[in-house]
Amino acid sequence: LFSSKIAMKQQSVVLLKRLLATSVSCITYMRGLFPEGSYGTHYLDDLCLKILREDKSCLGSLQIVKWLQGCFDALERQYVSRTVSSLPLLLHLQTVTELYQFRFKYKKEVPQMDISSNQMNVVNGVGSSDVKEASRHLIRKLYLIMQNLSPLPNDITLTMKLLYYNDVTPKDYQPPGFKDDDSPCDLIFGGNPVGLKVGSVSTGFHLMKVRMTTDKKRMGTAESNLIQKNGSTEISYQGLDCDEEEEEGTKV
Numbered sequence: 446l447f448s449s450k451i452a453m454k455q456q457s458v459v460l461l462k463r464l465l466a467t468s469v470s471c472i473t474y475m476r477g478l479f480p481e482g483s484y485g486t487h488y489l490d491d492l493c494l495k496i497l498r499e500d501k502s503c504l505g506s507l508q509i510v511k512w513l514q515g516c517f518d519a520l521e522r523q524y525v526s527r528t529v530s531s532l533p534l535l536l537h538l539q540t541v542t543e544l545y546q547f548r549f550k551y552k553k554e555v556p557q558m559d560i561s562s563n564q565m566n567v568v569n570g571v572g573s574s575d576v577k578e579a580s581r582h583l584i585r586k587l588y589l590i591m592q593n594l595s596p597l598p599n600d601i602t603l604t605m606k607l608l609y610y611n612d613v614t615p616k617d618y619q620p621p622g623f624k625d626d627d628s629p630c631d632l633i634f635g636g637n638p639v640g641l642k643v644g645s646v647s648t649g650f651h652l653m654k655v656r657m658t659t660d661k662k663r664m665g666t667a668e669s670n671l672i673q674k675n676g677s678t679e680i681s682y683q684g685l686d687c688d689e690e691e692e693e694g695t696k697v
Contacts, residue, residue, distance in 0.1 A: 447489070447580045457650035462517050464580060464646060464653060465547055468587055469513060469530065470497040472545060475591030476532075478603060479506040489581060492588070505603075508622075512605045515620035519607055523551045524614040529606040532597065541634055542601055543594075544658040552650055576648050583644035583655060590641060595663045636660035 447464070451457050473479055474495040483506035484495035497513070500506050519525035528547040607623060619625075643655035 447577050451576050451648045451650070454650045457648040458521060460576070460580070460646075460648060461520055461549070461651050461653055464583070465516060465520075465528065466513055467494060467496060467584055468545075468547065468655060469509065470495060471584065471587050471591060472530070473497065473506070473509060473603070475588065476543075476594070476597055479503055479509075489584060492581075492585060494584070509603070509605075511622040515622040516605075516607065518620045519609070519618075520549065522614075522618075524609050524618060525549055525607050525620075526610050527608040529608065531604050531606075532601045541658075542597060542660070543663075546654075546656040546658075548652075548654040548656070550652040552652070576646060579644070579646045583646055586644050587655065590643065590657065593664065594659065634658070634660060636662055639664065 448456055448460055451460060470484065471494070474484055474497075479497075479500075480503060481495075483497060483500040483503045485498045487494045487496050497506055497510055499510050516525065516528055526549060528549075530545045530547075531541045532543045606626060607620065609618075637660060638658050639661045641657040641659070643657055645652065645654040647653075
């Protein structure tokens with residue numbers, strides 16, 4: 446599923462695409478959004494993964510696949526800085542139940558990088574075995590978190606937004622399946638939100654970070670070191686990665 450060799454930029458792009466698709470599929474499957482037939486089965490060591498496929502009998506899952514294809518287009522062009530998926534209540538569209546952020550950074554040269562949070566410095570780029578292990582670690586942790594969340598309410602929907610690096614993204618760029626979004630960037634949670642650091646993967650060419658925000662009451666026995674406290678129930682897209690300062694635009 447994940448390449449054991451990352452020596453070229455294109456191999457890194459392929460890895461990011463698979464990580465994003467696997468992560469989003471994990472979220473939708475574990476949260477029970479779509480029927481079993483909307484997924485194909487793959488294996489990551491001893492972990493059975495359910496990956497979204499083009500299921501024409503389920504318009505919802507088919508829409509997610511199209512959104513992912515739009516994300517892939519933006520990733521290849523190095524325009525997208527962040528993918529934001531949220532589960533708002535249908536009756537209160539400004540009230541978010543869960544929020545997932547995928548942040549992307551692009552490297553012009555292969556630098557010394559850290560893998561996840563292990564502070565492992567690699568002089569000649571990032572070792573392929575480390576990248577594969579970081580990928581496994583991220584997916585396993587995501588599955589662990591999903592297993593510890595309480596069930597979603599019935600009246601929810603899934604939205605996806607892309608935020609861009611404005612200094613390189615053409616103003617008229619529209620990835621497949623997306624349109625301009627002029628709605629406010631602030632999201633309101635109905636309860637007491639906590640931010641979770643799911644993990645990160647660095648290939649030397651790209652860096653992907655995954656963050657999640659949910660109501661504290663929905664949390665089960667997830668590891669305490671994953672939790673970041675937020676000061677208020679209003680969380681902006683920049684709220685979980687406040688160390689990032691790139692100017693961004695939004696499409697939905």
